[in-house]
Amino acid sequence: MAGSLMLGCASAIAFLLSSPANAMVGKVDGNPDADAGINREAARRWTLADQLTVPRLWSVAIAVDGKSAAYVTRVADAVSDTTLSRLTLVDLESGSSRELLRAPWIDQLRRIPGSAAWSALIDRGDGVQLYRIEPGGHIAPIVTHPATARFGDVEDRILPGYAHAPLTIGVRAYSWSPDGRRLFFVTLDSVSDERQILIDEKVSDQRGLRRQLGQATASIYLRAPDGKVTLIARRPRSDRTTIASKGDVIWTEKDLRYPVKEVDPGGGERRVTMAWSFAEGRAREVASTRDYVYWQMRGPRGGQLASDGLGDTREIVEVGDDGRRHSYGRFPFSIGHGATFGGLRASDGSQTVVNIRSLDDPRFGIGVIDRRGVRPIWGNGSLTKCDFAPTLAVAACLAEGQSLPPSLVTVDIASGRVRTVASISPEHEKVAPLHVTPRSWTNRYGHKVTGYVVWPRDYEKGQRYPAIVVNHGNDADQRFALQDNQWEYPVQTLAERGYVVLLINEASSQLNADLRAADQAWGLQRTTLPPERMRELLWLTGAASFEDAVSELADEGIIDRERVGIAGYSRGSQLVNVAMTQSNVFRAASSGDGAYLEPVYEPDMPDSYRAVFGGPPFDPKVLPNYLALSPSLRASVACGAILQQVAAPHTGAIDFYKALRKAGVPAQISLFPGEGAASDETHVFHIPSNRMAAMEENIAWFDYWLLGKRDRASPFAERYAEWDEMKAALPDRCR
Numbered sequence: 001m002a003g004s005l006m007l008g009c010a011s012a013i014a015f016l017l018s019s020p021a022n023a024m025v026g027k028v029d030g031n032p033d034a035d036a037g038i039n040r041e042a043a044r045r046w047t048l049a050d051q052l053t054v055p056r057l058w059s060v061a062i063a064v065d066g067k068s069a070a071y072v073t074r075v076a077d078a079v080s081d082t083t084l085s086r087l088t089l090v091d092l093e094s095g096s097s098r099e100l101l102r103a104p105w106i107d108q109l110r111r112i113p114g115s116a117a118w119s120a121l122i123d124r125g126d127g128v129q130l131y132r133i134e135p136g137g138h139i140a141p142i143v144t145h146p147a148t149a150r151f152g153d154v155e156d157r158i159l160p161g162y163a164h165a166p167l168t169i170g171v172r173a174y175s176w177s178p179d180g181r182r183l184f185f186v187t188l189d190s191v192s193d194e195r196q197i198l199i200d201e202k203v204s205d206q207r208g209l210r211r212q213l214g215q216a217t218a219s220i221y222l223r224a225p226d227g228k229v230t231l232i233a234r235r236p237r238s239d240r241t242t243i244a245s246k247g248d249v250i251w252t253e254k255d256l257r258y259p260v261k262e263v264d265p266g267g268g269e270r271r272v273t274m275a276w277s278f279a280e281g282r283a284r285e286v287a288s289t290r291d292y293v294y295w296q297m298r299g300p301r302g303g304q305l306a307s308d309g310l311g312d313t314r315e316i317v318e319v320g321d322d323g324r325r326h327s328y329g330r331f332p333f334s335i336g337h338g339a340t341f342g343g344l345r346a347s348d349g350s351q352t353v354v355n356i357r358s359l360d361d362p363r364f365g366i367g368v369i370d371r372r373g374v375r376p377i378w379g380n381g382s383l384t385k386c387d388f389a390p391t392l393a394v395a396a397c398l399a400e401g402q403s404l405p406p407s408l409v410t411v412d413i414a415s416g417r418v419r420t421v422a423s424i425s426p427e428h429e430k431v432a433p434l435h436v437t438p439r440s441w442t443n444r445y446g447h448k449v450t451g452y453v454v455w456p457r458d459y460e461k462g463q464r465y466p467a468i469v470v471n472h473g474n475d476a477d478q479r480f481a482l483q484d485n486q487w488e489y490p491v492q493t494l495a496e497r498g499y500v501v502l503l504i505n506e507a508s509s510q511l512n513a514d515l516r517a518a519d520q521a522w523g524l525q526r527t528t529l530p531p532e533r534m535r536e537l538l539w540l541t542g543a544a545s546f547e548d549a550v551s552e553l554a555d556e557g558i559i560d561r562e563r564v565g566i567a568g569y570s571r572g573s574q575l576v577n578v579a580m581t582q583s584n585v586f587r588a589a590s591s592g593d594g595a596y597l598e599p600v601y602e603p604d605m606p607d608s609y610r611a612v613f614g615g616p617p618f619d620p621k622v623l624p625n626y627l628a629l630s631p632s633l634r635a636s637v638a639c640g641a642i643l644q645q646v647a648a649p650h651t652g653a654i655d656f657y658k659a660l661r662k663a664g665v666p667a668q669i670s671l672f673p674g675e676g677a678a679s680d681e682t683h684v685f686h687i688p689s690n691r692m693a694a695m696e697e698n699i700a701w702f703d704y705w706l707l708g709k710r711d712r713a714s715p716f717a718e719r720y721a722e723w724d725e726m727k728a729a730l731p732d733r734c735r
Contacts, residue, residue: 043430043431043432044430044431044432045431045432045457045496046431046434046490046492046493046495046496047493048490048493048692048695048696049078050427050428050431050492050493051481051490051492051493051695052076052078052688052691052692052695053075053076053078053425053427054425054428054480054481054482054483055073055074055075055086055406055424055425056073056074056075056483057071057072057073057384057385057398057406057424058071058072058073058074058085058106058107058109058385059071059072059107059108059109059385059387060109060385060386060387060396060397060398060408061109061110061111061118061387062092062111062387062388062389062394062395062396063111063116063118063135063389064111064113064114064115064116064389064390065116065389066092066389066391066393066394067091067092067093068089068090068091068092068135069089069090069092069387069396069408070087070088070089070090070100070109070118070133071087071088071090071109071385071396071408071424072085072086072087072088072106072107072109072120073085073086073088073424074086074163074164076688076691077688078688078689078692081687081688081689082104082165082686082687082688083163083164083165083686083687083688084102084103084104085102085103085104085105085106085107086099086101086102086106087099087100087101087102087103087106087109087120087122087133088100089135089137090408090421090422092396092410092421095421095422096422097422098137100133100137100139101122101124101139103122103123103124104123104165104167105121105122105123105128105164105165105167106120106121106122106123107120107121107122107128108120108121108173108174108246108247110176111387112132112176112180113176113177113178113179113180113390114179114180114181115180116134116135117132117133117134117135118132118133119131119132119133119142119174119176120133121171121173121174122139123167123168126144126147126170127146127147127148127167127168127169127170128147128167128168128169128170128171128172129141129143129144129145129147129170129171130142130143130144130171130174130185142183143170143171143174143183143185143187144170144171145170145171145187145188146170146189147168147169147170148168148188148189148190149168149169149188149189149190149214149216150166150167150168150169150190150214151166151167151168151169152164152165152166152167152679152682153166153647153648153674153679153680153681153682154166154211154674154678154679154680155211155212155214155678155679156190156211156212156213156214157211157213157214158188158190158213158214158215158216158237158243159240159243159244160682160683161682161686162682162683162684163483163682163683163684163685163686164682164686165675165682165686165687166674166675166679169188170187170188171185171186171187172186172187172188172218172243172245173185173186173245173246173247173248174186174247175247175248175249175251177251177256178251181225182222182223182224182225182251182256183222183223184220184221184222184247184249184256184258185220185221185223185247186218186219186220186221186242186245186247187218187219187221188216188217188218188219188243189216189217189218189219190214190215190216191215191216191217191237210648210649210680211678215237216237216243217234217235217236217237218234218235218239218242218243218245219231219233219234219235220232220233220234220235220242220258222256222276224278230281232276232283233260233274233283235260238261238263239260239261239262239263240261241259241260241261241271242259242260242261254277254278254279255275255276255277255278256275256276256278257273257274257275257276257286258273258274258276259271259272259273259274260272260274272285273285273286274286297335297336297342297343297345297352297354298343298345298352299318299326299345299352299369300318300345300349300350300351300352300369300370300371301318301320301326301371302320302321302349303318303319303320303321303324303326304318304319304320305317305318305335305336305343305352305354305369306318306319306335306336307331307333307334307335307336309330310510310511310512310513310516311511312332312359312360312511313330313331313332314330314331314332314333314334314359314510315327315328315329315330315331316328316329316330316331316335316367316369316374318369328369328373328374329373329374331356331374331376332358332359332360333356333357333358333359333365333367333376334356334357334359334510335354335355335356335357335367336354336355337355337357337364341355341385341386341387341388342354342355343355344388344392346391346392347390347391350370351368351369351370351392352368352369352370353366353367353368353369353388353392353395353413354366354367354369355367355384355386356376357477359450359508359510359511360438360440360450361438361450361478362450362476362477362478362505363378363381363382363401363477363478364382364383364384364477364478365377365378365379365382365383366383366386366395366397366411366413368413375416377411377413377416377418379397379399379409379411379418380399380401380404381399381400381401381402381404381478381479381480382398382399382400382401382477382478382479383397383398383399383409383411383418384397384398384400384479385397385398386398386411388413392413393412393413393414394410394411394412394413395410395411395413396408396409396410396411396421397409397410397411398424399418399420400478400479400480401478401479401480402436402452402454402478402479402480402503403433403434403435403436404433404478404480405423405424405425405428405429405431405480406423406424406425406428406480407420407421407422407423407424408420408421408422408423408424409421428480432457434454434455434457434492434495434496435454435455435459436452436453436454436455437452437453437455438450438451438452439451439452439453441504441545441548441549441552442548443507443541443544443545443547443548443549444544444548445507445536445541445544447507447511447512447515447541447545448507448508448511448512449504449505449506449507449508449545449549450476450504450505450508451476451502451503451504451505451549452476452502452503453500453501453502453553454491454492454495454500454501454502454503455495455500456495456496456497456498456499456500457495457496458498459500462557464554464557464558464559464560465498465499465500465558465559465560466498466499466500466559466560466563466564466565466706466707467499467500467501467502467550467553467559467560467563467564467565468489468494468499468500468501468502468564468565468566468567468702468706469501469502469504469546469549469550469564469565469566469567469586470485470486470489470491470501470502470503470504470566470567470568470572471503471504471505471506471542471546471566471567471568471572471575471576472484472485472486472487472568472569472570472571472572473505473506473570473571473572474505474506474508475505476503476504476505483684484684485503486503487568487569487570487572487592487684487685488569488592488645488685488691488694488695488698489567489569489590489592489695489698490695490698490699491503493695493699494699494702497699497703499702500553500558500559502546502549502550502553504545504546504549506542506545506571506575507541507542507545514537515537515541517529517537518533518534518537518538519538521534521611522534522538522608522611522612524611525607525608525610525611526611527610527611527614530614531612531613531614531622531625532625532628534611534612535612535625535628535629538612539574539575539578539597539629540578540582542575542578542579543575543578543579543582543583546566546575546579546583546585546586547579547583547585550564550585551585561585562587563587563706563707564585564586564587564706565586565587565588565589565590565702565705565706566579566580566586566588566589566590567589567590567591567592567698568591568592569591569592569593569594569645570592570593570594570683571594572592572594573591573592573593573594573595573644574594574596574597576589576590576591577591577594577595577597577631577642577656578597578629578631580631580638580640580642581631581634581635581637581638582634584639584640586640587640587641587705587706588640588641588642588643588701588702588705588706589640589641589642589643590642590643590644590645590698590701590702591642591643591644591645591653592644592645592646593645593646593647593648593650593653593683594650594653595650595651595652595653595655595656596652597612597629597630597631597652598630598631598632598651598652598653598655598656599617599626599630599632599633599655600651600652600655601651601652602616602617603616612629613625613626613629617630631656631659632652632655632656632658632659633659635656635659635660635662635663635665636663638660638663638665639665639730639731639733639734640665640666640705641665641666641667641701641705641723641726642660642665642666642667642668643667643668643669643670643697643698643701644656644657644667644668644669644670645669645670645672645694645697645698646669646670646671646672647671647672647680647681647682647683647685648671648680648681649671653669654669657669663731664729664730664731664734665731665734666705666723666726666727666730667726668701668719670694670697672685672687672690672693672694673690674687675687693715696714696715696716697715697716699714700714700715700716700717700719701716704720704723705723
């Protein structure tokens with residue numbers, strides 16, 4: 001082991017305070033651009049360069065004394081045409097900060113318990129390894145392991161990447177014990193298969209792939225307080241839970257509990273919780289669960305916290321191990337969300353801090369729960385990525401909103417005071433904020449949806465504007481130009497160009513029992529609802545929400561209903577494709593990197609498709625369900641111009657494109673390349689030149705089809721002639 005694993009030393013790493021309900025804004029009358037206090041001449045307008053360089057705060061880790069913090073941002077660098085990670089230290093009192101490191105990848109930044117230092121996984125040129133970061137800025141290795149396994153959409157990859165360049169992995173994940181004396185970590189080793197003939201399921205695994213999957217094993221280690229390192233287990237590639245680990249483990253006084261995935265000979269999978277005994281030096285199986293929850297939101301009474309029920313006000317409850325249930329009351333927010341920090345309980349059990357998310361004007365805050373009740377702490381916009389000092393007295397968080405550039409803030413938990421420390425992106429502070437209005441709608445099915453109206457800079461009441469709906473499921477909330485939400489649809493630049501942009505969420509299953517049942521049936525891949533009901537609750541209600549929101553704003557004299565487009569990626573692409581083949585409201589669409597619902601993918605995910613459609617498309621009894629929903633099978637009823645932008649040559653997206661072209665529908669599909677022939681772009685684009693090109697293509701597409709506008713300076717100006725031909729060849733049904 002000494003030859004392949006090197007270990008370092010074994011020593012221990014003023015905002016508005018209000019309820020979201022009070023911040024709600026209803027229908028807008030008058031000019032929304034008449035913001036008091038905004039100097040439109042002194043500040044500049046949004047550009048595509050601004051869209052490209054909005055930083056993504058990856059993680060925050062506050063120092064043990066609460067006086068400083070480290071944070072990681074990911075920012076596009078146009079010069080190198082890469083997305084870089086930046087590690088910054090900031091003094092939480094003065095706000096002074098210094099950048100310590102720029103690297104291709106920095107992840108899992110954490111405070112080392114019992115120490116003034118931090119740790120993180122960093123790629124400094126020798127693959128992703130575990131490093132120690134001192135308060136003075138010195139960075140030294142803790143664990144290094146030969147980086148041979150590939151992660152990302154690339155040749156011989158073992159896992160797909162979603163928002164970063166292909167990585168070579170030495171150390172995959174880690175976790176410190178609460179006292180900082182023990183270290184759990186996972187390393188990866190590639191496995192070189194000899195040239196061989198693939199048989200049966202090994203052939204099926206290659207279906208739809210351009211390149212052969214890489215092979216790897218994962219090794220799980222534990223470093224003891226005396227520095228001794230023990231190999232706990234070696235896991236195969238089939239254990240995707242370990243291969244994809246983020247160090248999500250549970251530490252107890254007697255053992256370490258970690259999840260693995262077992263695969264039976266028939267291909268069935270089950271998640272198993274293993275416990276490694278410190279005294280006995282061996283592991284045992286302690287539980288088998290479908291979902292492994294590594295963090296427990298334990299309340300002041302020692303039970304599990306949850307937000308329960310349906311509706312605009314959720315009940316916050318604590319359920320003890322004995323099943324007893326204590327209610328803290330009903331509140332207009334839910335608890336427990338991945339965008340923030342989960343939940344943490346004070347060492348004396350007196351209180352628990354949890355993340356909270358309002359249901360109207362969706363934004364994130366902190367909930368403080370003690371035996372007296374629940375006390376919410378809100379800032380302007382959202383408080384996310386929070387990390388707390390060990391006493392839970394103070395937190396360092398990201399603060400951001402739709403019109404609020406990201407900044408680092410501190411939160412005093414006792415008083416609820418939120419104080420701005422430093423800007424995360426000073427350049428975006430120089431951009432005059434657009435006016436963004438929270439809004440909710442109730443669609444024809446009676447389902448409530450939330451979202452935002454992003455107004456044109458020079459909006460004038462009484463004038464009708466072209467509009468574009470943007471969707472990516474349910475993450476339109478109070479965060480700043482979030483790529484995860486708006487992808488390469490440059491919402492702010494589109495508003496600068498005179499579009500009204502509607503950021504609209506899907507109808508929430510937190511508000512409706514039928515929607516919850518459909519979500520659960522789909523997620524658990526169960527046929528508990530008939531296909532026609534699944535179709536309505538998961539897709540048609542989404543299309544109806546978009547239509548009804550457009551109709552409402554058109555009735556108010558804001559939107560020109562003859563100039564409306566729609567855009568969405570991933571889950572949003574499903575809704576875009578369905579809307580364009582079920583509705584005639586939208587004149588143009590941009591659908592990003594998605595093709596779920598296409599028949600070609602049924603063999604790859606038969607259980608998921610059975611839950612939605614009732615079975616495979618070649619079953620005569622089931623085929624009508626595909627004809628009623630699958631976009632490529634409904635191309636003959638579509639009319640609006642449809643652009644697809646993809647990160648890889650997805651068969652379903654190509655099928656949809658070909659069906660549209662055959663039906664005479666204006667259609668284009670664009671494939672954005674990876675770093676080279678052996679790699680693809682990632683689902684959330686990470687190559688800056690691809691991001692810029694995708695944004696420019698979307699602008700050219702919508703300007704042409706909605707406004708009839710041609711920009712000879714556009715990089716896509718040569719396509720106008722082709723689009724002219726498409727328009728001239730529209731089928732009679734579309735005229």
